[in-house]
Amino acid sequence: MENPEALIFERSVPGRRGFRLPPCDGPVRPSEELVPEEHRRAEAPPLPEVSELNVVRHFTRLSQQNFSVDTHFYPLGSCTMKYNPKLNDRVAGWGGFALVHPFQPAAHVQGLLQLLHELEQLLCQITGMAAFTLQPAAGAQGELTGLKMIRAYHRLRGDDRPTILIPDSAHGTNPASAALSGFRVEQLRSGPNGLISVEELNAKLSRKVAALMLTNPNTLGLFETEILTITRLCHEQEALVYMDGANMNALLGLVKPGDMGIDILQLNLHKTFSTPHGGGGPGAGPVGVTKALADFLPTPRVRKVGRRFQWDDRSRHSIGRLHGFYGNIGVLVRAYVYIRTLGKEGLERVSRAAIINANYLLARLAGTFPVPFGTHCLHEFVASLKPLKPLGVTAWDVAKRLLDYGCYAPTVYFPLVVEEAFMVEPTETESKETLDAFAEALLRIAEEARTAPDTVRHAPRELAVDRLDEVKAAREPNLRWTPAASQAAEALVSPGNAE
């Protein structure tokens, strides 16, 4: 494989232009008269000066250094890296959805408002919750929204409850969101079966607890069998139950969070509902609530009045606004198209196939890598790569070696409760052949760990770069290019990159 690409700045040639603008079609006033000296930019920003071909080739070739769902199996546990339908992207890009201004009159956006209204209702039907907000821009922002509603709810009752209970297996955003919302976090130690321990919960529940934040199925891919007891115990103490819906892919058509006693739920549209991850977003984290909490939802909300749709700002107890406008509309449109395309049978089939795919992989791997909790799983499972430790090979090493086999690695070292954790979520869209190839690759790597451990420890070898020095990156942070840096880096750019 080739050496790394030059930076776009290193391709810059003074005077090159990628894009030309038309001249002003009206009178041109001297701009010094329009913008006084004190407000004027003294020097143009040193952006790269490159041609359109430079740009196209640079960014196309860079893209080819990425593993993506479109090119590789991507079994990242808890991320639900399913196929992202192209149809959804196309529709979201239409002028009718992409070229409308947030303050155009309601009469101009009836189609979009109808879509948003219907999406809320569809999410209610899927989850059994009574009302939704589509405003949060990602799961973490959804959590923040939920936690703020919890706080407002207790405040209104005249109750000061400073604590949130969170299992130690929870995703890091859960405690981070709780802290950001001004709560104290108390950790619940998982029971020996990997689930929430009802005893531990009972011991920690009190009138100082605002809510329990849980994930179901949890981050080990296990269903919290005692969920009805758990939610009942919380409600008896008048604590609310928040569910992180990141693992909704296991529940479609099978279980509705609303039927489990959940008070607040956030969904990740970029997981269960197929919207593309884009290398780190955009996502969307709609939040669903019971009727009792609907008044606390962020405003504005879409209301149907007769046959027309409009935004409604009125609310007695809304926590306010989380987003500059109405949320990640482009993502919401994609999710809507997905839900309508799949419909009832399609969504039911999603969870069924996701669970079967995951169990199939578990069955193929459990002989070599212990799966600590149970012989079956739901849509994902966590294996432990502990058996390789005595050979000097870690889960991290195996993840890197999988890249050489053309497979993105599963999530490693999460959840924290499993040693050398390897969390695998194949999703429903993957074929049996892909799963077989993955299992075979892992088994071969396990063999390599025994016979040629250095091959695994020094992986990856087949990609554009070998294992990167993350220690250097942290000790000597280099977070931007500067012209001086380019001279030093010149030696590293291969001749193959010149145009």
Added chain:
Amino acid sequence: MDYVSNTDQQLQQMLQACGTHSFEELLGTVPQAVRCRSFELPPGLTEPEALELCESLASANRSLREVVSCLGFGAYHHLIPTVVDAVASRGEWLTPYTPYQAEASQGTLQAMYEFQTMICELMQMDVANASLYDGASSLAEATVLALRTNGRMRLLVSEAVHPHYRQVVSTYLSGFPCVIQEIPSTNGVTDLESLAASLKDDVAAVVMQQPNVFGCLEPMEQASGLAHRAGALFIASVYPISLGVLKPPGAYGADIAVGEGRCLGSPVAYGGPGLGLFAVTSDLVRRMPGRLAGCTVDHAGRRGFTLTLQTREQHIRRERATSNICTNEGWLCLRATIFLSMLGPQGLKELAELNLQKAHELWSRLQDLRVMTPAFDQPFFNEFTVRYTDGHTAETVNRALLKAGVVGGLPLRPWYPALDEAALWCATESLTQPQIARMCDALRAS
């Protein structure tokens, strides 16, 4: 229609390979009591049926291709070079995950590094992150950073900062024991006397927007000086395209610069997704929220890129993280990087100049009609506030314009009741002379 690759027959085979014969056996841990009794949803659709449905929804919207819009107020309709969509829509850009496995994500990581560099250059700041959700939440995160940095508990926020941004800040800070004090404006800009009088030693930060919500240019340098003399941080919320002609926040001493970056290569899309920009001076880098791509080398000495300073983030620091953010706006970062590469320094300057010229032309032509006067006597970039005169109101004016397929200036009364009959007008490079003529004709006729 669904996207499951395996046939029912294959799924059945796989079930058997798990040592089970029925799917129900895999659900042993799910109590019957919580199983769905009903799952009522419309039936699925094939692609042609879905397209038909979506077309009917889309056609019930009037896009900016059909109407002329003079709306701004934090969302701006700018050109997008064709290359941006063409390249960014590649599956290799659109469908990867966050680049935690660096070696398999060099494309995304290098693009992030280039993005971070360009934002630093645009804003003239030391370090920029690889995005937060949008301009409003970026501002909110900036205030959180300020409160946590100097331990002071008061924020001074100009009333000329976008009201939605101020609402988001307020929502984010509801769990903090802090005071948010609004600084009034005079003649369309933040009242510096009032600011100075409020700058006690308990102020963590001063927050101002450039151009401000009325479109006016603020005395950022003076305000920054006042803030620093009082030991407070200065937070600037800026409009990226305007930085083609306007002085960048680093040049007037901003400690934190934030903004809405959607205008750099992504469509207005009814306000979302956005692209939250966030840049700081170097001493604040370890307190910065959001992802950072760093340059390093691999074991063979080749240059490469990786996420770095991750101990600030939620997946490691959990409740002590700088923020809770995980998924951000990676794809819009990429689009912005391509956009800025296509424009280059000269192109960005020309684009900003076009905005300046068109807005001033619109302003001049509207004045001539004698239905409105400028609300403030201040320089502006591409937005300006007017007051209607001679019995004209925002409603009558906009009604007349709508008949001609034009959306007129946004009435400001809902947010600024004291500014009776005032409206905010915006012109970007997309506004043409014939469109201006059409507007003037419609207003003259009414």
Added chain:
Amino acid sequence: MNIPGDLRYTKTHEWAKPLEADVLIGITAHAQEELRDVVFVELPVVGAAVKRGDQAAVVESVKAAFDIYAPVSGTVTRVNSALTKSPQLVNQDCYGQGWFFAVKPDRPDEVKTLMTAEEYAKTIQAEAH
């Protein structure tokens, strides 16, 4: 296992060395081995008051951050600013150049209540099982 006999220890893997004017504090060889490459150290402010058992500093590797606790109560007299430029000193010389900070103890005897080298060695052995 490298556990100098002339130092005192805590069960959270800090070492303490009583000097004339103050008590020098760092982390043990066991701790830095578990941490692996140290990339950043956050030190307390000189003059700050610390209480025994309170978090006083933070040490970071690429993938984790750990709190360092004050072994004794007192006032911070000096901090090892060399660690800002060279955090790897913690790995290279954890009992010498890799020291973190020093505290003037409220009670000069308090350091004697900490574990001896033998006691610390026993706790590490117990942890391993």
